[in-house]
Amino acid sequence: xxxxxxxxxxxxxxxxxxxxxxxxxxxxxxxxxxxxxxxxxxxxxxxxxxxxxxxxxxxxxxxxxxxxxxxxxxxxxxxxxxxxxxxxxxxxxxxxxxxxxxxxxxxxxxxxxxxxxxxxxxxxxxxxxxxxxxxxxxxxxxxxxxxxxxxxxxxxxxxxxxxxxxxxxxxxxxxxxxxxxxxxxxxxxxxxxxxxxxxxxxxxxxxxxxxxxxxxxxxxxxxxxxxxxxxxxxxxxxxxxxxxxxxxxxxxxxxxxxxxxxxxxxxxxxxxxxxxxxxxxxxxxxxxxxxxxxxxxxxxxxxxxxxxxxxxxxxxxxxxxxxxxxxxxxxxxxxxxxxxxxxxxxxxxxxxxxxxxxxxxxxxxxxxxxxxxxxxxxxxxxxxxxxxxxxxxxxxxxxxxxxxxxxxxxxxxxxxxxxxxxxxxxxxxxxxxxxxxxxxxxxxxxxxxxxxxxxxxxxxxxxxxxxxxxxxxxxxxxxxxxxxxxxxxxxxxxxxxxxxxxxxxxxxxxxxxxxxxxxxxxxxxxxxxxxxxxxxxxxxxxxxxx
Amino acid sequence: xxxxxxxxxxxxxxxxxxxxxxxxxxxxxxxxxxxxxxxxxxxxxxxxxxxxxxxxxxxxxxxxxxxxxxxxxxxxxxxxxxxxxxxxxxxxxxxxxxxxxxxxxxxxxxxxxxxxxxxxxxxxxxxxxxxxxxxxxxxxxxxxxxxxxxxxxxxxxxxxxxxxxx
Numbered sequence: 001x002x003x004x005x006x007x008x009x010x011x012x013x014x015x016x017x018x019x020x021x022x023x024x025x026x027x028x029x030x031x032x033x034x035x036x037x038x039x040x041x042x043x044x045x046x047x048x049x050x051x052x053x054x055x056x057x058x059x060x061x062x063x064x065x066x067x068x069x070x071x072x073x074x075x076x077x078x079x080x081x082x083x084x085x086x087x088x089x090x091x092x093x094x095x096x097x098x099x100x101x102x103x104x105x106x107x108x109x110x111x112x113x114x115x116x117x118x119x120x121x122x123x124x125x126x127x128x129x130x131x132x133x134x135x136x137x138x139x140x141x142x143x144x145x146x147x148x149x150x151x152x153x154x155x156x157x158x159x160x161x162x163x164x165x166x167x168x169x170x171x172x173x174x175x176x177x178x179x180x181x182x183x184x185x186x187x188x189x190x191x192x193x194x195x196x197x198x199x200x201x202x203x204x205x206x207x208x209x210x211x212x213x214x215x216x217x218x219x220x221x222x223x224x225x226x227x228x229x230x231x232x233x234x235x236x237x238x239x240x241x242x243x244x245x246x247x248x249x250x251x252x253x254x255x256x257x258x259x260x261x262x263x264x265x266x267x268x269x270x271x272x273x274x275x276x277x278x279x280x281x282x283x284x285x286x287x288x289x290x291x292x293x294x295x296x297x298x299x300x301x302x303x304x305x306x307x308x309x310x311x312x313x314x315x316x317x318x319x320x321x322x323x324x325x326x327x328x329x330x331x332x333x334x335x336x337x338x339x340x341x342x343x344x345x346x347x348x349x350x351x352x353x354x355x356x357x358x359x360x361x362x363x364x365x366x367x368x369x370x371x372x373x374x375x376x377x378x379x380x381x382x383x384x385x386x387x388x389x390x391x392x393x394x395x396x397x398x399x400x401x402x403x404x405x406x407x408x409x410x411x412x413x414x415x416x417x418x419x420x421x422x423x424x425x426x427x428x429x430x431x432x433x434x435x436x437x438x439x440x441x442x443x444x445x446x447x448x449x450x451x452x453x454x455x456x457x458x459x460x461x462x463x464x465x466x467x468x469x470x471x472x473x474x475x476x477x478x479x480x481x482x483x484x485x486x487x488x489x490x491x492x493x494x495x496x497x498x499x500x501x502x503x504x505x506x507x508x509x510x511x512x513x514x515x516x517x518x519x520x521x522x523x524x525x526x527x528x529x530x531x532x533x534x535x536x537x538x539x540x541x542x543x544x545x546x
Numbered sequence: 547x548x549x550x551x552x553x554x555x556x557x558x559x560x561x562x563x564x565x566x567x568x569x570x571x572x573x574x575x576x577x578x579x580x581x582x583x584x585x586x587x588x589x590x591x592x593x594x595x596x597x598x599x600x601x602x603x604x605x606x607x608x609x610x611x612x613x614x615x616x617x618x619x620x621x622x623x624x625x626x627x628x629x630x631x632x633x634x635x636x637x638x639x640x641x642x643x644x645x646x647x648x649x650x651x652x653x654x655x656x657x658x659x660x661x662x663x664x665x666x667x668x669x670x671x672x673x674x675x676x677x678x679x680x681x682x683x684x685x686x687x688x689x690x691x692x693x694x695x696x697x698x699x700x701x702x703x704x705x706x707x708x709x710x711x712x
Contacts (some may be wrong), residue, residue: 108619108666143639218635218643221620506597 012071013079020075023373028081029057029071039083040092040121040206042158046257047166047264047363051345054158055095055377056121060085067091089125101180102136103208104153111216114223120455137181138290144174145192146199147214152184155210155450159203161185165218168265168362169198185210197358197368200268213252215272220244220251228470229256231457233277233325233450234270236371238459240526241266243274243451243470250274250470252453257527261463263363272370277471282432283446284475290427290440299476303483306443307490309426309536312458314344314491316404318484321396322349322384323410324373327455328464329504330447330480331375331382332511334409337484340491342404350388350395350411369460378458381514381530408446409480413437430480448478453479454501456523458530464518465527468496479504598702601657602675604650605700606693607668613638614694615669618645622661622670629653631661648690652678659703671700 008025015032022031027050042054050071060069062080067088070081082088082406099118107113116196139152159176162185166172173193175188193199204212225244232239232253239262241253253274254267286302287294318338321333338344351373358368371377388395388404393415399406406424408431413420415438421427429441432449450457452473481504482497491499498504503521517531533543579583587594596602605679607615618635659672675698680686704711 108621109617113619218618218637221624223622224624 003446007206009091011023011075011077011079013075013077013081013527015081016083021542024075026075028061028068028073028075028079030327031075032059032070032081032083037083039061039070040117040125041071042117042156043160045160045163045205045264048160048163051163051307054156056089056099058088058104059083060088078504081164091465092121092125093127095134096122097130099156100126100130101132101158102153104136104138106154109208110151111205111212111218112154112222116209117207124191127178127289139184142184142186143192144199144211144212145188145194146196146342148193148199148203149212149214149217149271150185151212154208155185156209157183157185159185160205160207160212164202165196165199168201169196170361171196173199174202194509197268198265198279198360200271201265204271205264216252222337225251226470228425228468229469230451230470231374231459231465232270232273233374233457234267234273234372234374236324236374236460237262237270237367237369238374238461238463238465238527239266239270239294239366239456240465241270245470247472249278256525260526261461261465262366262457265360265363265366267360267366268360268370269358273372275450277451278305281434282477283434283444284477284533286446286476288442290442294444299478299483302443302445303486306428307487309442309546310341310405310487310491313405314342317402318348318405318407319399319402321399321406321408321411321413322347322379322382322430324349324371324376324384325352325450326377326458326480327375327450327453327467328378328508328515329455329501330384330409330484331379331384332508333481333484333488334407335382335383335384335505336507336511337406337488337491338405340488341407345404346497347382347384348395349376349384350392351376351386352392353390355390356460365461367460371460372458372514374433375457377460377462378456378464381458382508382512406440409484430483431479440516443485446540447480447483448473448477452477455479455481456505458529462530463527464515464521464523464530466525468525504544547633550584557653596674596699598674600674600676601672601701602657602698603652603678603696604655604661604672604688604693605671605673605675605696605698606648606690607671607700608694613642614648614690615646615667616645616648616690617643617667617669618648621664625660625664627658627660628656630653632638645690648693650688650693652686652688653683659701663700663703674699675700 008334011024012020015035016037018034018035020031026327028042029044032039039057039059044050052072054057057070059070060082061068083360142150144150159544164175167175171193174185176183203211212381226244227242227244230241232241240256240473242256243250244252250527253271255262257264286298286299288302289295319332320340321339353370354372357370360366360535401423403423404425406421406427408429412431412433412435418436418439421440422435427441429438429445430445430447438444452471454469456464458464485504487495498507503519509518618633618657623631623633630651632649635643635646638644661673662671
């Protein structure tokens with residue numbers, strides 16, 4: 001639609017007896033979807049072109065001589081459309097029967113079972129029993145390379161994968177080979193999908209179990225997974241994703257639509273970077289005491305003692321080491337505690353950076369960014385500076401000799417020696433896993449990772465995005481903002497600390513002007529840009545520059 | 547309400563004879579000795595006839611080549627109300643999906659038979675079987691090999707000639 005400032009033209013039509021008003025140029029399928037009527041479809045995908053070849057979105061349009069494919073029929077003023085007329089249902093039933101002639105119906109062993117569109121549509125509209133007696137043709141399966149496995153028998157030839165690789169990935173590696181019932185999707189000779197960094201999306205858009213992920217194969221049943229809206233923690237693009245969990249473990253990531261960030265897509269790097277969330281060996285209870293004197297204790301005791309220690313050292317020099325894997329709330333609370341405790345001399349984070357960016361040609365907003373952590377920009381806005389090398393190590397000059405307060409959140413200090421923090425008057429380590437470099441910590445506090453709490457990240461576009469809690473935290477681990485917020489409030493003596501994530505976010509907005517005007521509820525699951533997103537990201541980029 | 551005590555009038559001790567009652571009882575006993583229609587089953591020499599829908603300990607059906615029929619679809623651990631089935635699916639070297647781990651805790655099992663009812667490939671069955679004694683408790687967690695070894699009759703959850711009970 002041309003954006004010339006005029007009100008977009010609309011058309012009014014009737015779909016299944018409902019009056020629907022849609023912008024001019026909308027397809028019948030989209031208009032019906034807007035009215036809450038789902039028309040079956042395979043070849044149509046909102047992020048791809050519509051070739052109208054699957055023939056399952058046929059609907060009756062009054063005045064048209066025959067059924068129309070709703071994915072390419074443009075809504076007209078005064079049109080009367082019936083998606084559930086006897087004729088349309090009968091036709092679709094016939095189409096689904098043809099699809100099942102050669103479909104193996106191996107739902108019990110198919111990874112797509114439970115989210116398969118063939119299963120859903122046939123169950124809703126198809127025949128109760130098949131009438132085909134002929135043996136089914138058998139192709140077996142084909143390894144496409146990368147993470148993708150192709151089961152030709154299950155394929156419905158919608159060609160979404162072919163069009164994705166051509167139109168969106170800009171790398172036409174898939175094609176249809178042969179014709180009729182012998183048609184299969186194939187790669188060009190032995191080229192495969194190896195090295196195509198967005199190829200994992202063909203598994204998501206496949207409406208049936210023809211393209212499945214090798215990584216997820218036989219791991220869990222799709223119908224047995226819990227879905228939680230979240231944000232990918234792979235890079236600072238912050239693609240909107242769903243965490244699919246089972247048995248309190250993340251089993252896979254699936255992209256969640258957000259046209260401002262990632263469209264319908266996500267990169268393979270992000271898709272595969274979730275194992276760290278499931279890493280075992282977590283810190284489960286607070287501990288106090290350096291080295292061999294360390295003893296597990298409880299939160300009441302440890303917070304009381306830590307508070308007393310911070311009171312004693314009031315006004316000391318404070319060095320803060322954060323991590324861009326932690327949400328804004330935790331980093332802001334860390335900053336608030338440091339400011340309440342003494343003179344903050346340095347706020348740093350270390351984070352790995354990739355050599356280059358990886359854009360998706362067909363959806364220019366989506367780029368796998370150089371920063372391989374979700375909240376690098378949020379940390380920048382909250383006053384943290386990048387330190388160390390592009391592998392997330394090194395830096396921290398002068399921290400070894402620091403004799404004030406040392407606060408570490410989330411950074412596991414893998415490259416540091418056991419002498420780290422030995423001269424600090426107070427060394428507090430908040431993390432998910434114990435570390436050899438935390439041997440000198442006076443207090444080791446277990447905190448939750450991002451999947452075990454709710455919160456917000458700021459992505460590279462300057463967009464604040466909310467994610468929800470997907471997993472139960474281990475033991476007595478608590479969100480960092482809860483622990484640090486309680487300490488900061490007790491030290492500063494300014495009212496009760498936030499007890500919920502929205503309160504923590506409100507405290508963050510009040511303390512940091514860059515976040516001004518944002519409201520936790522308004523962020524929703526789609527997020528919202530910072531008031532001055534451009535300037536904020538430019539400032540953050542400036543801070544990040546080596 | 548006042549409590550009233552009813553005093554039974556019995557003959558004094560030494561003034562009554564139990565001979566008649568004894569003889570009556572003995573006659574019944576002796577009658578049973580000679581009558582063959584007793585309900586006692588001479589177990590274990592005689593085995594009881596179990597009902598076709600008797601639901602006892604499980605059995606896994608196998609293919610002719612010895613592989614389990616189970617395809618690790620995950621329906622039985624999901625439907626199991628007692629949560630007694632542990633299943634980890636995988637793929638064998640021929641590309642067939644099969645259960646790497648399939649364990650049923652028969653102590654936890656409530657023998658509802660829903661695992662058999664839900665199985666899409668008719669692999670897991672409850673059995674017409676009741677002799678489950680073991681020397682140790684851990685033997686009651688049946689693993690896949692054990693389930694495949696079982697050779698007792700399986701339960702008919704429905705009449706094959708009348709699957710809808712019409």
